[in-house]
Amino acid sequence: MSVTQPVHPDNASKDRLRLWLRMLKASRMIETQLRENLRAEFQSTLPRFDVMAALSRYQDGLKMSQLSDVLRVSNGNVTGIVDRLADDGCVVRVPVPGDRRASLVRLTKRGHxxxxxxxxxxxxWINDILSEFSANQAVTVSGHLDALVTALEGKAP
Amino acid sequence: MSVTQPVHPDNASKDRLRLWLRMLKASRMIETQLRENLRAEFQSTLPRFDVMAALSRYQDGLKMSQLSDVLRVSNGNVTGIVDRLADDGCVVRVPVPGDRRASLVRLTKRGHxxxxxxxxxxxxWINDILSEFSANQAVTVSGHLDALVTALEGKAP
DNA sequence: AGATTATACTTGAAGTCTAAAATATTTTTA
DNA sequence: TAAAAATATTTTAGACTTCAAGTATAATCT
Structure with a gap:
């Protein structure tokens, strides 16, 4: 009598690998599309948009390190992006009273x-690009990804 | 008589936006993790890994232009990555008989x-990172993403 | 054949990105 | 309080990126 056993005991590993490769591919395609749109319509870039989006969520402003934290890009990187946004009058650096190292970055009126x-x-754009997903599917997959992100954040906080 | 109508007629749009933001966040976290791992364990990078992965799938070697095609990065970019891989003895450029412009890039024994x-x-690493997803979920979501990728490729070929 | 056009690739400029070193400024510790 | 540790940010070095221009070679046209 034989025990029913899968030939590939850890097939899940391959499935997850495939999931990652698809996710990577999809993300890159979407990013490329967004980058193009931002450039064509607003002469802007994704990093700039990301910074403005973050600042828009935190009306009181964010410190450079908080920005790089929220956006998950390196610290040194944020400097340049904020520099350019400041040049364009979209953000300002406000000194933090009592701490001369730090400064708060805030959207200007124009930035808003x-x-x-x-x-x-x-x-x-996103609504169009993701029209493949129904609202329900979107919610379902979002849930999975959210759990994933939470799990990842728990691993290396 | 009032007609029953949703307060937010295009809620799907928000759901899709949320899906994208989650996907982007998850992808970036995973990429960052992989980058770190590759650097720490193998003193390598993601682009290098990608090139080697492509060459591994095409045992007969790939021409530079084919590589840049497969990887979807610019032509000039591949030159540098392959240069460095060649310096490390992981790949070789083999002249193509009958066409002195082109050369095939192949993994060396060491590269393999x-x-x-x-x-x-x-x-x-991926199996660990994506342990949040069961094999079944992985397959399901992969399917959605694949459909998405196909749809996107159909839009701008 | 000789001139044009196309292909394969490299180079160079300009910019982005990450990680790590350097700077400046608190905060903590002995 | 002086020294050490921690924090906030900028600077730097180097890999990666695209795009345009350049070089060499191959294919096509007249």
Missing amino acids: EEFAVQAKAHED | EEFAVQAKAHED
């Missing part, structure tokens, strides 16, 4: 207006 | 060995 327009366009 | 180890580690 600019971002409002871009955010709307961005949502429309 | 190196990649075998890295690929195994890579799969294990």
Whole structure:
């Protein structure tokens, strides 16, 4: 009498690998598309948009290190992006009273207006790109990914 | 008489946006993790790994232009990555008989060995990172993403 | 054949990204 | 309080990236 046993005991590993490769491919394609749209319509870039989006969520402003934390890009990187946004008058660096090392980065009025327009366009682009997913599917997969992100954050906080 | 109508007629748009933001976040976290692992364990990088993975799938070797095609990175970019891999003795440029412009890039014996180890580690890392997903879930979500990728490829070929 | 066009690749400029070193400024410790 | 440790940010070095221009070679046209 034989015991029923899968030929590939750890097939799950391959399935997960495939999932990752698909996810990577999809993300890159979407990113490329968004990058193109941002450049064509607003002469802007994804990193700039990301920074503005973060600042838009935190009306009181964020310190450089908090920004790089939220955006998960390196510290030194944020410097350049914020520099350029400041040049364009979209953000300002506000000194933090009592700590001369730090400064808060905040959206200017112009930055807010600019971002409002871009955010709307961005949502429309995504809605179009992801039309493949129904609202229900979107919610379901979001849930999985959220759990994944939470798990990852728990591993190396 | 009032008609029953949802307050947010295009809620799906928000759901899809959330899906994208989660996907982006998850992808970036995973990429960062992989990058770190590759650097710490193999003193290598993601682009290098990608090139070796491609060459591993095409045992007969790939021309530079084919490589840049498969990897979807620019032509000039591949030159540098292959240069460095060649310096490390992981790949060689083999002249194509009958066409002195082109050369085939192939993994060396050392490159093959190196990649075998890295690929195994890579799969294990992913299996660990994505342990949140069951094999079934992985397959299901893969399916959605695949459909998405196909749809995207159909839009701008 | 000789001139044009196309292909394969490399080079160079300009910019982005990460990780790590350097700087400046608190905060903590002995 | 002086020294050490921690924090916030910038600077730097080097890999990666694209795009445009350049070089060499091959294929095509007249």
